Amino acid sequence: MAERFGSYQSEIYLQGFGGTKPEFSTDATRLESSAEALMEPGPFSYVASGAGSGSTVRANREAFDRWKLVPRMLTDSTDRDLSTSLLGTPMPAPVLLAPVGVQSIVHPEAELATARAAAELGVPMVLSTASSKTIEEVAAANGAGPRWFQLYWPNDPDVTASILSRAKKAGYTTLVVTLDTWTLGWRPCDLDQAYLPFLEGEGVAIPFSDPAFRALLDKTPEEDSAAAILRWIFMVTGTDRTWRQLPFLREHWDGPIVLKGIQHVDDARRAADAGMDGVIVSNHGGRQVDGAVAALDVLPEIATAVGDRIEVLFDSGVRTGSDVLKALALGASAVLLGRPYVYGLAHGGEAGVRHVLRCLLADFDISMGLSGNRSVGQLSPSVLRR
Ligand SMILES: Cc1cc2nc3c(=O)[nH]c(=O)nc-3n(C[C@H](O)[C@H](O)[C@H](O)COP(=O)(O)O)c2cc1C
Ligand SMILES: CCCCC(=O)C(=O)O
Numbered sequence: 001m002a003e004r005f006g007s008y009q010s011e012i013y014l015q016g017f018g019g020t021k022p023e024f025s026t027d028a029t030r031l032e033s034s035a036e037a038l039m040e041p042g043p044f045s046y047v048a049s050g051a052g053s054g055s056t057v058r059a060n061r062e063a064f065d066r067w068k069l070v071p072r073m074l075t076d077s078t079d080r081d082l083s084t085s086l087l088g089t090p091m092p093a094p095v096l097l098a099p100v101g102v103q104s105i106v107h108p109e110a111e112l113a114t115a116r117a118a119a120e121l122g123v124p125m126v127l128s129t130a131s132s133k134t135i136e137e138v139a140a141a142n143g144a145g146p147r148w149f150q151l152y153w154p155n156d157p158d159v160t161a162s163i164l165s166r167a168k169k170a171g172y173t174t175l176v177v178t179l180d181t182w183t184l185g186w187r188p189c190d191l192d193q194a195y196l197p198f199l200e201g202e203g204v205a206i207p208f209s210d211p212a213f214r215a216l217l218d219k220t221p222e223e224d225s226a227a228a229i230l231r232w233i234f235m236v237t238g239t240d241r242t243w244r245q246l247p248f249l250r251e252h253w254d255g256p257i258v259l260k261g262i263q264h265v266d267d268a269r270r271a272a273d274a275g276m277d278g279v280i281v282s283n284h285g286g287r288q289v290d291g292a293v294a295a296l297d298v299l300p301e302i303a304t305a306v307g308d309r310i311e312v313l314f315d316s317g318v319r320t321g322s323d324v325l326k327a328l329a330l331g332a333s334a335v336l337l338g339r340p341y342v343y344g345l346a347h348g349g350e351a352g353v354r355h356v357l358r359c360l361l362a363d364f365d366i367s368m369g370l371s372g373n374r375s376v377g378q379l380s381p382s383v384l385r386r
Contacts, residue, residue: 005082005093005361006369024347026359028319028340035343042195043105047342051185052290060286060317063294067326067384072372080374082365086311086334087174087256087277089146092122093361094328094376097353098285098315098336099150099176099260101130102203107345107352112141114345117353119145121361126150126176126336129163129236130203137205139170148174150260152181152236154213157248159235162212164252175253176280180261183237185288198233201225207232246274258313263293268302271310278311285316285338296327300381303331321363325371329379 012022025031036044050057082093097118103110110132118125124146127138139147149172154160164175190196197203207213208221208228213235221228249257256277262268263283271279281299283292295316303312314332318324319340327335337360344356373379 004365005358006365008358008362009366022355024344024352024355028343028356028359031340031343031347031356035346039106039346042190042193043197045189045193046102046105046195046197047339049187049189050286050290051187051288054286055290056283056292056294057286059292059294060283060296061319063296064317064319064323064326067296067330067386069322069325069367069371069383070385071370072383075372075374077369077372077374080365080368082361082368082376084334084376086313087258089124089148089173091124091146091334093324093364094332094334095123095324095357095360095364096148096313096334096336097123097125097341097357098338099126099128099178100338100342101128102132102197103342103345104132104202105197106342107349109349110345111138113350114341114353115139115142115145115147116350117344117357118147119143120354121357122146123357123361124148127167127172128152128203129206130198132203132205134205134209135163135166135170135172136209139172147172148176148258150176150178151249152178153241153249154207154235155238155240156212156216156235158212159207159210159216160248161252162210163206164249166210168253168255174256174258174277175249176258176260177249178260178284180263180282180284180288182239182241185284186290187287198229201229204229204232207235243270243274246276250275258311261288262302263295263298265298265301265305268306268310268312272306276310278313279306280313280315280336281332282315282336296330299327299330299332307331307333321360321365321367324360324364325367325373325379326384328376329381329383331381 084094119142126148129152149167258278259271260280262279283295314327315336344352
């Protein structure tokens, strides 16, 4: 029998029986509120806020609320199996940690804490190019855990090739290329505080430790960090990377490649035609285009169009076990979790991330069973009602 994530529920109740409540909330929304009280205003609103009026952040949640599960009874779903395998990565459940940069603004152990928590549960983490720790440091912390690497694509081929070869050597198996953030979205909460983590020297560990990047600089990042930061920002922003350059990535990465930030069915088809291995249907958690469609609303058409050719993953707005169920039923083969684990990190470093993951997996496990579903492969739109 597969590991029973739902046992975290009994663990919490049994501790309560002995008079101990969980250290952190088991609810993602309450965890966000308590993170606000813990964190500095700049970092908190950087994590929490979205583009513009926040309409896409809200739309992501509203889209989940429009779908309802229709539970089935007496199905003997005791012996359920949440495990799956994606692009060669075995996973205990169809859940990954989304790439989130600059985690040092949240906790000093940053991505190292996240990597340890993920490894302990066997949940794959996707390391961001904008991370606060190096590719190699995070790999060491992640140990035998599964890990993927997310690329913010530099316009310098040597730097790109160097970063990819470091990731490959350090055991990252799948490459995630983020397409929706070739410049930052209009984010009034950050603008009003003039808060941008990169300008404070956060999230540049990967370029600063990269020999190809360093070779381009007149002065080392240690001598002139401001110049190095600006050089890096200009290198990873801009629109000169297009579909035509994808073969370059294929030449420099021999594992699976997944394009992140896909929101139009024609882009998903184009990704499949270009020989990509998957797409992540995502609007970056509502942080880029204010007024963009909810990611969940475009998932079904994309899954229908390309789901038999490539893997279709999903993120943006996942907060509960039922959300995972809904996204899978609408055609995703796995989901990525963003902000909630960052709030776990803020509360308790590695233990906080582990708690958030265990809550999500327990909730998913229990909701699968109670709705009468035994395995993730069995989920289809028929378990939902709009
Ligand atoms: C603080 C923060 C930093 C992020 N950094 C990255 C990043 O470096 N690379 C990337 O591809 N996506 C990044 N994302 C987007 C996430 O990967 C993911 O798409 C999004 O958070 C999912 O939505 P959710 O937060 O509603 O779960 C970031 C998101 C947040 C909140
Ligand atoms: C270059 C942007 C890195 C962080 C990011 O993706 C976000 O804040 O959404």
